[in-house]
Amino acid sequence: MSHIKVKIKEKDLNTIKQICKSFNNEPKELINVLHKTQEHFGYLPAEIQEVVAQELNVPVAKVYGVVTFYSFFTMLPKGKHPVSICTGTACYVRGADNVLQEFKRQLGIEVGETTEDGEFSLSCLRCVGACGLAPVVLVGDKTYGRVAPDGVKAIIDEYKK
Amino acid sequence: MHLLVCGGTGCRASASDSIVESLKQELENKGLSDEVQVIMTGCFGFCEKGPIVKVLPDNTFYVEVKHEDAVEIVDEHVIKGRQVKRLLYQDPEKKQSISDSKHMDFYKKQIRIALRNCGFIDPENVDEYIGRDGYMALGKCINEMTPQDVIKEIKDSGLRGRGGGGFPTGLKWEIASKNNADQKYVVCNADEGDPGAFMDRSILEGDPHAVLEAMAICGYATNASKGLIYIRAEYPLAIKRLKIAIDQAREYGLLGKNIFGSDFEFDVELRYGAGAFVCGEETALIHSMEGLRGEPTIKPPYPAEKGYLGKPTNVNNVETFANIPVIINKGANWFNKIGTEKSKGTKVFALAGKINNVGLIEVPMGTTLREVIFEIGGGIKDGKKFKAVQTGGPSGGCLTEKHLDTPIDFDNLIAAGSMMGSGGMIVMDEDDCMVSVAKFYLDFTVEESCGKCSPCRIGNKRLYELLDQITQGKATMDDLQRLRNMCEVIKDTSLCGLGQTSPNPILSTLDNFWDEYVAHIKDHKCPAGQCKDLMKYVVIEENCVGCTACVRVCPVGAISGEKKQPHYIDPSNCIKCGACIERCKFDAIIVK
Ligand SMILES: Cc1cc2nc3c(=O)[nH]c(=O)nc-3n(C[C@H](O)[C@H](O)[C@H](O)COP(=O)(O)O)c2cc1C
Ligand code: SF4
Ligand code: FES
Numbered sequence: 001m002s003h004i005k006v007k008i009k010e011k012d013l014n015t016i017k018q019i020c021k022s023f024n025n026e027p028k029e030l031i032n033v034l035h036k037t038q039e040h041f042g043y044l045p046a047e048i049q050e051v052v053a054q055e056l057n058v059p060v061a062k063v064y065g066v067v068t069f070y071s072f073f074t075m076l077p078k079g080k081h082p083v084s085i086c087t088g089t090a091c092y093v094r095g096a097d098n099v100l101q102e103f104k105r106q107l108g109i110e111v112g113e114t115t116e117d118g119e120f121s122l123s124c125l126r127c128v129g130a131c132g133l134a135p136v137v138l139v140g141d142k143t144y145g146r147v148a149p150d151g152v153k154a155i156i157d158e159y160k161k
Numbered sequence: 162m163h164l165l166v167c168g169g170t171g172c173r174a175s176a177s178d179s180i181v182e183s184l185k186q187e188l189e190n191k192g193l194s195d196e197v198q199v200i201m202t203g204c205f206g207f208c209e210k211g212p213i214v215k216v217l218p219d220n221t222f223y224v225e226v227k228h229e230d231a232v233e234i235v236d237e238h239v240i241k242g243r244q245v246k247r248l249l250y251q252d253p254e255k256k257q258s259i260s261d262s263k264h265m266d267f268y269k270k271q272i273r274i275a276l277r278n279c280g281f282i283d284p285e286n287v288d289e290y291i292g293r294d295g296y297m298a299l300g301k302c303i304n305e306m307t308p309q310d311v312i313k314e315i316k317d318s319g320l321r322g323r324g325g326g327g328f329p330t331g332l333k334w335e336i337a338s339k340n341n342a343d344q345k346y347v348v349c350n351a352d353e354g355d356p357g358a359f360m361d362r363s364i365l366e367g368d369p370h371a372v373l374e375a376m377a378i379c380g381y382a383t384n385a386s387k388g389l390i391y392i393r394a395e396y397p398l399a400i401k402r403l404k405i406a407i408d409q410a411r412e413y414g415l416l417g418k419n420i421f422g423s424d425f426e427f428d429v430e431l432r433y434g435a436g437a438f439v440c441g442e443e444t445a446l447i448h449s450m451e452g453l454r455g456e457p458t459i460k461p462p463y464p465a466e467k468g469y470l471g472k473p474t475n476v477n478n479v480e481t482f483a484n485i486p487v488i489i490n491k492g493a494n495w496f497n498k499i500g501t502e503k504s505k506g507t508k509v510f511a512l513a514g515k516i517n518n519v520g521l522i523e524v525p526m527g528t529t530l531r532e533v534i535f536e537i538g539g540g541i542k543d544g545k546k547f548k549a550v551q552t553g554g555p556s557g558g559c560l561t562e563k564h565l566d567t568p569i570d571f572d573n574l575i576a577a578g579s580m581m582g583s584g585g586m587i588v589m590d591e592d593d594c595m596v597s598v599a600k601f602y603l604d605f606t607v608e609e610s611c612g613k614c615s616p617c618r619i620g621n622k623r624l625y626e627l628l629d630q631i632t633q634g635k636a637t638m639d640d641l642q643r644l645r646n647m648c649e650v651i652k653d654t655s656l657c658g659l660g661q662t663s664p665n666p667i668l669s670t671l672d673n674f675w676d677e678y679v680a681h682i683k684d685h686k687c688p689a690g691q692c693k694d695l696m697k698y699v700v701i702e703e704n705c706v707g708c709t710a711c712v713r714v715c716p717v718g719a720i721s722g723e724k725k726q727p728h729y730i731d732p733s734n735c736i737k738c739g740a741c742i743e744r745c746k747f748d749a750i751i752v753k
Binding site: 029 | 452598
């Protein structure tokens with residue numbers, strides 16, 4: 001899916017340019033620019049990276065190199081309800097893997113993918129700072145603590161239309 | 162009267178914001194809003210029993226509070242002056258309730274220096290920080306001390322870096338101060354990459370001004386006028402509170418030009434990480450701040466000579482900084498009386514895993530692992546047997562029963578085959594397979610290796626594959642030798658600290674749990690019963706009453722059978738999740 005094509009609208013093009021300008025089009029601000037851009041669009045497809053490269057006057061390869069280096073940046077759109085499973089050590093020893101497997105099974109997707117209908121996406125993150133509630137799952141901003149595999153369905157159902 | 166509600170990430174996940182709202186609402190209903198203040202603080206540390214509400218001045222400590230409890234707290238405690246007994250902490254052994262946190266085993270052995278204000282002040286209000294001697298140390302430095310005096314004080318205190326390496330902080334400052342340049346920088350490393358650790362985050366969320374003040378002191382000592390905090394974008398609450406703190410400090414003239422009427426100037430900006438563990442390494446961190454891929458470079462040159470934008474840069478960890486103002490205020494001789502001979506002061510640990518009291522603790526160096534796990538931590542969950550404790554995260558190792566009485570300090574932990582690391586401490590019980598734990602860390606390292614040097618990029622992947630073979634029962638005894646050799650090579654030849662320490666989880670488990678590795682290889686058995694490829698779920702026909710509970714709970718429909726007849730688990734469908742065992746009331750399902 002990493003080759004999905006997007007067409008950037010005139011309005012969005014201006015937004016990207018504005019963001020770059022707010023950092024004085026400085027190459028050393030690349031990561032900050034990408035943070036702001038991803039905040040706005042939700043993800044960073046190749047076409048957006050090209051515009052950023054042009055504005056900051058750096059090679060597209062450099063922008064791509066940075067985007068792919070950092071796990072916080074994504075080139076794929078997330079689902080409407082992004083599900084993140086904490087796989088930090090505390091959650092791991094309290095059974096996060098079983099919870100992850102169950103989410104994969106119920107949603108029928110792998111980590112890093114989005115369901116066909118665009119509703120759910122699945123990712124892992126490391127320690128959200130709520131180790132007392134391990135294993136922890138986030139759906140959007142909402143945190144679920146002490147999740148067991150047989151509680152996974154109920155969580156997903158909350159977000160099903 | 163004050164009602165303090167924990168606003169740490171853990172308690173907020175249990176909706177502590179709605180407790181604040183309910184308390185405020187209830188106070189307003191009763192016309193008490195002016196007399197009683199509700200304050201959202203940073204983390205109290207006792208995350209296991211959160212959300213926590215503390216009442217001042219009588220120090221009553223309520224645990225596991227829900228927003229519905231607000232009415233009772235206001236009616237009973239605030240108005241009638243009677244404690245709400247059912248919300249008090251119950252001592253699990255003495256079976257009595259304890260109302261003041263001072264008397265709880267969890268807090269008794271702790272000394273809070275870095276965490277001194279967490280849970281006491283509103284982190285979004287600079288006046289509260291100032292009310293607890295905040296910015297006094299900065300004033301003292303500027304008005305009464307020369308930069309050399311400050312450096313000497315920090316050197317005499319014996320403070321060593323809390324970010325993992327344990328490098329003497331005073332010495333680091335001295336080196337930075339001696340390198341002349343038109344611009345120097347002070348950097349705070351708030352990347353906190355150890356998965357399962359949340360010390361730095363809690364300090365930033367609970368007491369952001371302490372870090373700002375310390376950075377300014379460091380700027381004064383090293384003659385740097387710019388500070389940068391490199392913080393993970395995954396810490397939105399800490400970022401928000403830091404932003405507020407920076408604005409307030411600027412407004413009060415505590416950051417900016419002419420601080421305390423002197424000609425010293427210092428200001429702080431934030432830089433965001435983007436989810437790469439290796440960026441915690443200081444050279445990688447600096448490259449990341451420059452907008453590049455966060456790849457480490459060979460040291461020397463050290464950041465103190467050539468750092469951010471090629472200028473001398475002093476990098477310290479959040480917790481290291483949090484100790485500074487106290488050292489200046491109370492003096493090096495106060496600080497260096499705490500701790501052991503070569504490790505002074507305290508250390509904050511994020512205690513987690515199979516332990517009763519998960520939370521954030523701060524203990525003097527020299528406290529033993531036994532005290533931490535069994536007294537402060539309240540022992541192992543569900544009455545199980547202690548097996549190992551992992552310190553130092555992906556760079557550290559697993560310590561066992563025989564290390565329990567080792568006093569914790571930088572050197573002892575290294576001698577025992579682990580390391581202090583940044584302060585993650587994960588407790589494991591008899592159900593944890595040590596080969597799998599090593600594999601878990603290697604999985605992490607493989608994902609986080611930046612790929613710049615081949616021993617780490619390729620070697621760790623091979624290590625992971627070997628461990629994977631072992632957990633599947635497909636390895637030979639020769640592989641164990643191969644595993645050990647490869648560990649040594651990777652340690653010796655990797656470019657940065659990540660690769661140089663990544664084999665530690667394997668080496669320490671090989672040393673301490675050799676038999677467990679052998680059991681996987683020779684007997685094709687996982688003694689802890691965790692390696693799925695080595696186990697099979699079966700029904701014991703004599704015990705099965707055919708209640709069908711397991712059929713209903715099995716997520717993949719692998720169990721079949723008639724009502725009131727013994728059931729059968731289809732091994733080709735079974736995903737070995739263990740749900741059926743947990744549900745069965747008749748002990749009719751076992752793992753073979
Ligand atoms: C792979 C790797 C990851 C690191 N991660 C961190 C980190 O998350 N936080 C931190 O403060 N130091 C981290 N360090 C240590 C830093 O390189 C550096 O030593 C430290 O920030 C110096 O501060 P201190 O002297 O106050 O400890 C890491 C080092 C390595 C090799
Ligand atoms: S040791 Fe690993 S993380 Fe460090 S430079 Fe080499 S590849 Fe990168
Ligand atoms: S490890 Fe999952 S919240 Fe800390």
